[in-house]
Amino acid sequence: MADSDRKPRYVYGVVRGDGSTPAVKGIAGAPLELVDAGEVAALTSVAPAEYLEAGREDLLTHSRVLEATLEQGTVLPMRFGVVVPDDETLRGRLLEGHREELLAQLAEMDGKVELTLKGVYDEAAILRELVAGDREIGYLRNAIAGKSEAATYYERIRLGELVAAAFAARQERDSAAVVEELRPCAVAVRVGEPIHERMAVNASFLVERSGQPKFDRAVDEIGKREAGRIRFRVTGPLPPHSFVELEAVV
Amino acid sequence: MATAVQQQPYRGGSGYVARSSSSGLYDVLELILDKGLVIDVFVRVSLIGIEILTIDARIVIASVDTYLRFAEAVNRLDLMSTETQGLPELMEGITEGGASSKTKGVLQGAKEALFGDEEEEEKDKGDEGEERSGRRRSSDQTTTKRRRRSEASGSGSGSSRRSKKS
Numbered sequence: 001m002a003d004s005d006r007k008p009r010y011v012y013g014v015v016r017g018d019g020s021t022p023a024v025k026g027i028a029g030a031p032l033e034l035v036d037a038g039e040v041a042a043l044t045s046v047a048p049a050e051y052l053e054a055g056r057e058d059l060l061t062h063s064r065v066l067e068a069t070l071e072q073g074t075v076l077p078m079r080f081g082v083v084v085p086d087d088e089t090l091r092g093r094l095l096e097g098h099r100e101e102l103l104a105q106l107a108e109m110d111g112k113v114e115l116t117l118k119g120v121y122d123e124a125a126i127l128r129e130l131v132a133g134d135r136e137i138g139y140l141r142n143a144i145a146g147k148s149e150a151a152t153y154y155e156r157i158r159l160g161e162l163v164a165a166a167f168a169a170r171q172e173r174d175s176a177a178v179v180e181e182l183r184p185c186a187v188a189v190r191v192g193e194p195i196h197e198r199m200a201v202n203a204s205f206l207v208e209r210s211g212q213p214k215f216d217r218a219v220d221e222i223g224k225r226e227a228g229r230i231r232f233r234v235t236g237p238l239p240p241h242s243f244v245e246l247e248a249v250v
Numbered sequence: 251m252a253t254a255v256q257q258q259p260y261r262g263g264s265g266y267v268a269r270s271s272s273s274g275l276y277d278v279l280e281l282i283l284d285k286g287l288v289i290d291v292f293v294r295v296s297l298i299g300i301e302i303l304t305i306d307a308r309i310v311i312a313s314v315d316t317y318l319r320f321a322e323a324v325n326r327l328d329l330m331s332t333e334t335q336g337l338p339e340l341m342e343g344i345t346e347g348g349a350s351s352k353t354k355g356v357l358q359g360a361k362e363a364l365f366g367d368e369e370e371e372e373k374d375k376g377d378e379g380e381e382r383s384g385r386r387r388s389s390d391q392t393t394t395k396r397r398r399r400s401e402a403s404g405s406g407s408g409s410s411r412r413s414k415k416s
Contacts, residue, residue, distance in 0.1 A: 235270050
């Protein structure tokens with residue numbers, strides 16, 4: 001039993017047993033190592049002693065290791081921050097304990113990548129749209145105009161509440177429309193919550209590599225149509241973060 | 251991190267959609283914190299500041315504070331639109347970033363508190379600093395609000411997420 005067998009390991013993801021490590025460094029500059037259990041293997045690096053808190057640089061490293069691995073083949077990404085105490089635990093609790101599931105998901109993810117789509121509203125454009133589209137908002141806005149902030153405190157809260165509600169409804173509608181339009185280009189879709197106030201769409205698409213051009217063209221169509229209103233950004237190809245999952249083992 | 255992995259090049263397109271093949275923090279934060287394989291018995295390291303910020307973004311929408319900011323945004327919009335009614339001008343402003351910079355700090359505020367500016371993020375991927383919130387403040391009225399939120403968030407321990415089982 002080698003020394004490193006008993007060291008805590010940071011785990012990036014799961015690959016096939018015959019996979020290889022990409023030529024990038026792991027967290028804290030540690031070399032990447034495969035811990036294999038036959039047909040499946042974990043992509044790891046030895047974790048620094050007392051490694052309990054991570055920062056921005058570690059997040060980026062996690063992400064870049066996985067992206068580099070994806071270039072070499074199929075990888076099931078772990079969530080950020082998984083550290084196992086030793087190799088035995090890693091094999092028992094992950095690689096052997098979930099072997100069938102992992103193999104099935106590796107097969108399912110072959111040739112597929114995750115593409116994320118984020119759409120962000122132009123603030124002025126969306127606010128104008130909301131003001132124009134709601135009589136009460138227009139009315140309140142006029143009633144408040146030119147008066148002191150103190151005198152209109154409750155009216156302003158009411159106005160803001162109406163705008164926020166109208167915004168949420170508009171966002172939901174826009175998000176659904178964009179996702180439905182792109183669904184035929186993807187194998188699977190996960191729609192996320194907006195992660196900031198101005199976000200129109202936040203979705204992940206599992207796409208065949210060969211189907212990427214079709215997806216790209218479809219997004220371009222939407223981007224062109226929504227120009228000036230929603231600004232889109234596609235990120236990928238990424239490992240299929242949003243499309244992997246393990247059954248909990250009791 | 252200077253050793254950024256060279257991914258496949260920009261995939262072309264019409265120019266209406268921004269694309270990045272290698273991920274910046276802004277693009278993947280949510281993915282790598284919330285998605286992917288995880289097993290409960292494993293230790294998860296905590297992530298100072300950043301985790302709490304993602305939660306903050308989700309709850310921020312339903313508060314009086316937010317309503318007042320929305321109201322302020324709409325009122326300011328009113329003043330602007332007395333001069334610029336025409337659609338062509340509106341479009342031009344958006345394309346050039348002119349209109350959005352005038353109204354910046356309303357919806358933009360929460361985002362900047364979270365991630366810094368998106369474009370900025372692209373430029374300084376190599377920035378190793380973990381505290382980003384003190385930088386590049388504009389001088390509009392929401393500055394105080396934004397800073398307050400950033401500081402509160404930045405000092406969080408991330409413990410609320412750590413205890414979450416998935």
